[in-house]
Amino acid sequence: xxxxxxxxxxxxxxxxxxxxxxxxxxxxxxxxxxxxxxxxxxxxxxxxxxxxxxxxxxxxxxxxxxxxxxxxxxxxxxxxxxxxxxxxxxxxxxxxxxxxxxxxxxxxxxxxxxxxxxxxxxxxxxxxxxxxxxxxxxxxxxxxxxxxxxxxxxxxxxxxxxxxxxxxxxxxxxxxxxxxxxxxxxxxxxxxxxxxxxxxxxxxxxxxxxxxxxxxxxxxxxxxxxxxxxxxxxxxxxxxxxxxxxxxxxxxxxxxxxxxxxxxxxxxxxxxxxxxxxxxxxxxxxxxxxxxxxxxxxxxxxxxxxxxxxxxxxxxxxxxxxxxxxxxxxxxxxxxxxxxxxxxxxxxxxxxxxxxxxxxxxxxxxxxxxxxxxxxxxxxxxxxxxxxxxxxxxxxxxxxxxxxxxxxxxxxxxxxxxxxxxxxxxxxxxxxxxxxxxxxxxxxxxxxxxxxxxxxxxxxxxxxxxx
Numbered sequence: 001x002x003x004x005x006x007x008x009x010x011x012x013x014x015x016x017x018x019x020x021x022x023x024x025x026x027x028x029x030x031x032x033x034x035x036x037x038x039x040x041x042x043x044x045x046x047x048x049x050x051x052x053x054x055x056x057x058x059x060x061x062x063x064x065x066x067x068x069x070x071x072x073x074x075x076x077x078x079x080x081x082x083x084x085x086x087x088x089x090x091x092x093x094x095x096x097x098x099x100x101x102x103x104x105x106x107x108x109x110x111x112x113x114x115x116x117x118x119x120x121x122x123x124x125x126x127x128x129x130x131x132x133x134x135x136x137x138x139x140x141x142x143x144x145x146x147x148x149x150x151x152x153x154x155x156x157x158x159x160x161x162x163x164x165x166x167x168x169x170x171x172x173x174x175x176x177x178x179x180x181x182x183x184x185x186x187x188x189x190x191x192x193x194x195x196x197x198x199x200x201x202x203x204x205x206x207x208x209x210x211x212x213x214x215x216x217x218x219x220x221x222x223x224x225x226x227x228x229x230x231x232x233x234x235x236x237x238x239x240x241x242x243x244x245x246x247x248x249x250x251x252x253x254x255x256x257x258x259x260x261x262x263x264x265x266x267x268x269x270x271x272x273x274x275x276x277x278x279x280x281x282x283x284x285x286x287x288x289x290x291x292x293x294x295x296x297x298x299x300x301x302x303x304x305x306x307x308x309x310x311x312x313x314x315x316x317x318x319x320x321x322x323x324x325x326x327x328x329x330x331x332x333x334x335x336x337x338x339x340x341x342x343x344x345x346x347x348x349x350x351x352x353x354x355x356x357x358x359x360x361x362x363x364x365x366x367x368x369x370x371x372x373x374x375x376x377x378x379x380x381x382x383x384x385x386x387x388x389x390x391x392x393x394x395x396x397x398x399x400x401x402x403x404x405x406x407x408x409x410x411x412x413x414x415x416x417x418x419x420x421x422x423x424x425x426x427x428x429x430x431x432x433x434x435x436x437x438x439x440x441x442x443x444x445x446x447x448x449x450x451x452x453x454x455x456x457x458x459x460x461x462x463x464x465x466x467x
Contacts, residue, residue, distance in 0.1 A: 007030055007032065007101075008030055008101040009030045009101070009168060009171065009172075010168050012028040012030060012099045012157075013028055013157060013159055013163070013165075013168045013171075014165070014168075015099060016028045016099055017159050017160075017161060017167075019097070020163075021161045023097060026097055026099065026158070027073065027094055027095075027097065027098040027099070027111060027139075027157070027158050027159075028098070028099045028156070028158075028159060029098060029100045029101065029102070029110050029155070029156045029410075030100075030154065031102040031110055032152065032153050032154075033150065033151070033152055034151045034152065035151060036149065036151045037144065037151055037179075037182055039056070039058075039065040039067045039146060040056075040240060040244060040247065042178075042182055043056050043069075043240060043257075044181075044186060044240045045069075045178055045179075045182045046067075046069035046070065046142070046178065048181045048184070049174075049181055051069050051070040051174070051178070052070040052071055053070070053071055053259040053260055053261075054068060054140075054257070055068040055114045055140070055257060055259065056068075056243055056255065056256060057114065057254070057255070057256050057406070058254065058255040058256075060252055060254055062251065063147065063148055064145070064146065064147055064415075065144070065145070065146040066108060066112065066114065066143065066145055066407060067143070068114055068138060068140030068141075068143050069140055069141060069143075069144075070140055070142060071139070071140065071141060072139045072141045072157065072158050073094060073138075073156075073158055074136070074137070074138055074139075075135075075136075075137040075138075076136045076137070077134065078133050078134050078135070079135075080122050080134070083121060083135040084366045084367070084369060084370040086135065087113075087137060088366050091137075091408070094111070095111065095410045098410070100410060104152065106147050106150075106152065107147070107277065107409055107411065107413040108145050108407065108409050108413065109143070109145045109154055109409065110154055110409060110410045110411075111154070111156050112139070112407050112408065112414075113138065114139075114258070114406070114407045115135075115136045115137030115258065115405070116136065116137075116258065116400050116403050116404050116405035116406065116416075116419060117134065117135050117373065117400075117403045117404050118134040118400055118403050119374065119378070119398040119400070119401060119402045119403045120387055120390070120391055120398065123390075123391050125397060126397040128397050128399065128431060129397055129424070131260050131261030131262065132260055132261075132263070132265070132399055139156055141155070141157070142155060142156075142178060155175060157171060188238040190463055191234060191236065191237045191238065191241075192233060192234045192235075192463065193231050193232070193462065193463055194234050195232040196229065196231055196232075196464065197229070197230045197231075197232070198228075198229055198230075199228040199229070199395070199396075200395060201448065203395065204225070204227045204395070204448070205444040205447075207225060207393055207395075208225055208444040208447050208448075209444045210393070211393065211438050211442075212438060212440065212442050214389075215438065215439065219382075220380065220381070220382070220385055220386060221380070221381040221382070222315065222318060222376060222380040222381050222437050222438065222439050223379075223380035223389045223437075223438050224376075224377070224378055224380050224386070224390065224402075224435045224437050224438065225393075225394055225435060225436060225447075226396050226401065226402065226433055226434060226435030226436075226451075227433075227434065227435070227451055228396050228431050228432065228433055229431070229432040229433075229455055229459075230430070230431050230432075231429065231431075231432065231459075231462060231464065232428065233428045233429065234428070235428055236427050236428050237430060237462065239257055239259070239264050239266065239425065242257075242425070242462060243255065243257055243266070245460070245462075246266075246457070249268075249457070249460060249461060250268035250345065250421075252343075252345050253269055253270045253345060253421065253457075254267075254269045254271075254272070254417040255268050256268075256269070256405055256417065256419070258400070258405065262426075262427070263424060263425065264424070264425045265399075265400050265401075265422065265423075265424050265425075266422065266423055266424075267419055267420065267421050267422025267423065267457075267458065268422075268461070269417045269418055269419060269422065270345050270420075271284055271286040271377070271420060272284040272286075272415070272416075273369060273375070273404050273406070273417055274365060274369060274372055274416050275414070275415040276412065276413055276414055278361060278413070279358055279359055279360065279361045279363075280356065280357070280358055280359075281327060281356070281358075281363075281365075282354065282355070282356050282357075283323050283357075283368075283372065284353070285316060285320045285323055285340070285351075285352065285353040285354075285375075285377075286343065286351070286352055286418075287315045287316045287318070287319040287350070287375075287376065287377040288306060288309070288313065288340075288350060289306070289312070289351075289450065289453070289454075290302050290305065290306040290309075290312075291348060291349070291453050292346075292349060299344075299349075302349065303349050306342065306349055307340070307342065311442075313340075313351070314439065315376070315377070315439065316351040316353070318376040319353075319375050319376045320353055320355075322372075322381070322383070323372060323375065324355065326368065326371040326372050327355055327357040328357075329371065330357075330359050330360075330363050330367060330368065331357030331358055332357075332358050332360075333357060333358045334355065334356070334357045335355070335356045335357070336353065336354075336355050337353055340352055340353045341353070347456040347457055347460070348453055348454065348456070361412075364412060365408055365412065366408070372404075373403065374387065374402060375418065376437070377418070377437065378402040378418060378435065379402075380437070380438075396433070399424065400419055400424075401419055401420070401422055401424075402418065402419060402435065403419050404416040404418065404419070405417055405418075420433075420434075421434075421454065421457045421458060422458065423458045423462065430462060432455050432458045432462075434451040434454035434455050435454075436450050436454075
């Protein structure tokens with residue numbers, strides 16, 4: 001049973017309304033420690049109450065869960081340049097004027113923002129991603145944070161001079177109802193896949209072949225090409241059920257869901273882009289992959305083959321060098337192991353190298369996000385030339401696929417993953433995305449088969465079988 005105590009929110013709202021007479025609006029944020037509740041049930045309760053758009057986040061170690069319900073403040077932009085600076089400026093402006101009541105020293109509570117950036121804001125936008133801006137972050141009205149097994153509930157209210165005490169009363173009623181709905185059971189039937197449609201697979205293979213020829217004739221070292229698999233269902237897909245499957249099947253991945261305009265971008269990414277805790281940054285080099293074996297012996301054989309494969313090792317080293325250069329540009333010290341190791345998840349094995357750096361506490365995580373995106377694992381090398389090539393020859397509008405997705409708290413701690421192994425759910429349809437790094441000795445058929453492996457996590461969570 002979750003009991004909400006008398007709060008500082010009443011006093012904060014009254015003060016914020018006074019301050020708002022000279023300011024456009026003032027954010028009030030209050031954090032309370034609560035009994036542990038199921039994050040998926042909290043996510044579901046937001047839907048039952050029709051409180052608006054939601055988000056869900058779980059880190060790879062299952063130490064941090066973030067669930068946002070409703071929108072207190074949206075930070076968004078469709079500008080092609082300076083979008084990282086724009087988000088940082090708007091976030092700082094909001095926090096500097098905010099009234100924050102938080103007596104706890106943990107990270108990821110209070111007025112955090114959650115969201116992400118599209119892969120390429122200069123790519124022509126299609127109807128597929130029309131509900132998402134190229135840059136979009138939400139500060140939720142209600143935030144459940146679970147850190148190391150302890151629960152916290154943040155309430156965020158944006159006050160204007162036109163508000164009155166009824167805002168507090170309405171919030172209290174709404175918050176109690178939200179907690180009440182958590183205890184109610186609900187049953188949802190699985191949506192059944194009635195059709196799978198690969199989007200122009202023959203054309204994609206030909207594009208790979210053509211790209212290999214261009215790589216052998218030019219200065220590009222690597223370019224990543226992605227493709228789409230479209231699924232059709234007999235009813236609307238339950239986001240809650242997909243999350244439940246991902247939480248059970250992809251325990252070692254970042255699990256995320258981000259709703260906007262009725263669409264939901266959801267995934268289980270194994271790849272951290274950057275994490276910031278105080279002055280410590282942690283990034284991940286993840287490039288080079290192979291499938292899982294049907295037995296332990298076959299699994300180990302495949303893993304050793306990956307660790308000794310020249311093409312995959314070359315791909316991996318590109319990512320290591322790029323992340324090292326980015327980290328060294330802002331960090332006083334950077335630590336990188338000499339050799340990659342295996343990261344083994346449910347459907348696939350990757351080459352993995354962690355990178356740790358120490359920087360000034362004032363270095364924003366968004367500065368590293370901007371420097372690291374896109375990594376060679378999702379874009380290519382050289383970075384700008386590779387992205388330009390993708391923009392020219394890739395049919396797919398990637399939207400948020402392969403972009404940075406994650407969170408940042410008001411103390412400037414945060415974590416972003418690379419949004420791979422993901423899907424865009426739109427009612428009774430879903431688009432799955434997967435890509436491969438193309439180098440001079442790539443083979444189109446092999447790369448095509450690799451994308452099939454990368455479709456597996458989301459295909460399984462959506463109730464499908466292998467291609």
